[in-house]
Amino acid sequence: MPELAEISRIVHFIRQHLVGKTLSKVSTQNDDLIYGKAGTSAAEFQKVMEGKKIVGAGQQGKYFWIAMSSPPHAVMHFGMAGWLKIRNADTYYYRTDKPQDKEWPPKYWKFLLETDEDPKTQAAFVDFRRLSRIRLVDCPVDQIRNFSPLKENGPDPVADKDTVTEDWLASKLRSKKVPVKALLLDQANISGIGNWMGDEILYHAKIHPEQYSNTLNDDQVKELHSAIHYVCSTSVDLLADSDKFPADWLFKYRWSKGKKNASLTLPNGEKITFLTVGGRTSAVVPSVQKKTGLVTKDVKSEDDSDTQNKSKRKRGTAVKAESDSEASVEEPKAKKAGPKSQAKPIKKDDNEKKPDVDSTTSTGTRRSSRLKK
Numbered sequence: 001m002p003e004l005a006e007i008s009r010i011v012h013f014i015r016q017h018l019v020g021k022t023l024s025k026v027s028t029q030n031d032d033l034i035y036g037k038a039g040t041s042a043a044e045f046q047k048v049m050e051g052k053k054i055v056g057a058g059q060q061g062k063y064f065w066i067a068m069s070s071p072p073h074a075v076m077h078f079g080m081a082g083w084l085k086i087r088n089a090d091t092y093y094y095r096t097d098k099p100q101d102k103e104w105p106p107k108y109w110k111f112l113l114e115t116d117e118d119p120k121t122q123a124a125f126v127d128f129r130r131l132s133r134i135r136l137v138d139c140p141v142d143q144i145r146n147f148s149p150l151k152e153n154g155p156d157p158v159a160d161k162d163t164v165t166e167d168w169l170a171s172k173l174r175s176k177k178v179p180v181k182a183l184l185l186d187q188a189n190i191s192g193i194g195n196w197m198g199d200e201i202l203y204h205a206k207i208h209p210e211q212y213s214n215t216l217n218d219d220q221v222k223e224l225h226s227a228i229h230y231v232c233s234t235s236v237d238l239l240a241d242s243d244k245f246p247a248d249w250l251f252k253y254r255w256s257k258g259k260k261n262a263s264l265t266l267p268n269g270e271k272i273t274f275l276t277v278g279g280r281t282s283a284v285v286p287s288v289q290k291k292t293g294l295v296t297k298d299v300k301s302e303d304d305s306d307t308q309n310k311s312k313r314k315r316g317t318a319v320k321a322e323s324d325s326e327a328s329v330e331e332p333k334a335k336k337a338g339p340k341s342q343a344k345p346i347k348k349d350d351n352e353k354k355p356d357v358d359s360t361t362s363t364g365t366r367r368s369s370r371l372k373k
Contacts, residue, residue, distance in 0.1 A: 004192025061191025079131030215293025
């Protein structure tokens with residue numbers, strides 16, 4: 001699933017290639033999941049976008065928006081496998097040599113944009129998994145974050161750096177008794193952190209992902225706060241280009257899990273292990289990330305499971321692919337409307353059903369084969 005850094009990359013390319021241009025043609029394909037579950041339709045999207053000028057783009061965590069010359073504006077979420085392709089632009093955060101990825105229009109497109117200048121700029125929103133969400137929000141562009149679904153999400157650690165302070169984080173951590181990894185992934189707490197960023201942050205903070213959030217001491221809170229801003233800001237500044245990530249990042253080595261003859265160690269020899277906590281896989285370096293407080297009791301080490309299976313001399317089964325979908329916390333049911341003076345989305349999301357989460361997800365090993373080189 002694209003996380004804060006990857007979304008920042010696509011916003012960068014929207015600003016570079018689309019902002020300031022008028023859409024002479026918008027084509028859409030009907031999809032009751034991608035449009036319908038977000039409270040709009042493909043036909044409505046096409047009608048309100050065509051002929052308008054794109055004046056800006058922005059981001060809050062895993063959500064991003066395209067601001068138009070007049071409301072409504074397009075607010076989008078990539079789900080597990082969505083992306084925005086811009087023809088002849090290197091928007092992807094990984095490289096691919098597949099011939100079909102160079103076809104235009106691309107396969108699985110949900111909308112196509114074409115600008116009115118010569119040469120034209122063409123863009124396509126694609127998603128073969130259909131877990132993305134495309135909606136229209138009818139409000140002044142500077143008020144987008146005050147409406148659903150963004151208002152239900154926490155602050156963005158890069159865009160809202162002044163909000164995500166050490167005191168704010170301490171209060172958030174101590175107000176809950178949940179594994180610290182789970183707290184970081186909950187988009188209602190903080191926007192944009194997904195599985196790989198959460199693991200990277202906890203590794204640099206030297207905090208074990210199982211440890212309850214309310215057991216962290218003042219020094220640990222300080223380290224976690226520093227790590228959040230370091231990992232988020234660095235990956236955003238580098239436009240999610242993994243080739244440019246620092247050599248000592250866990251990211252460089254965590255994707256070897258499950259590969260034949262892979263070495264699950266860092267260059268300094270420290271071992272990387274994997275834990276399943278609440279159905280999620282976390283990459284951990286035990287020699288660095290010590291347990292210093294209470295931890296969840298329902299945690300099972302995947303390494304221990306493998307050892308147990310071998311002792312019984314049974315064929316080991318493949319580890320279930322991790323689910324990197326935080327859809328349930330990213331798109332909660334909207335709260336009651338605020339002041340009457342506020343604008344409303346074109347279609348209310350109050351009764352919007354939470355998106356179905358596909359049990360088959362992109363694994364780290366699949367992602368590693370697609371990393372930008």
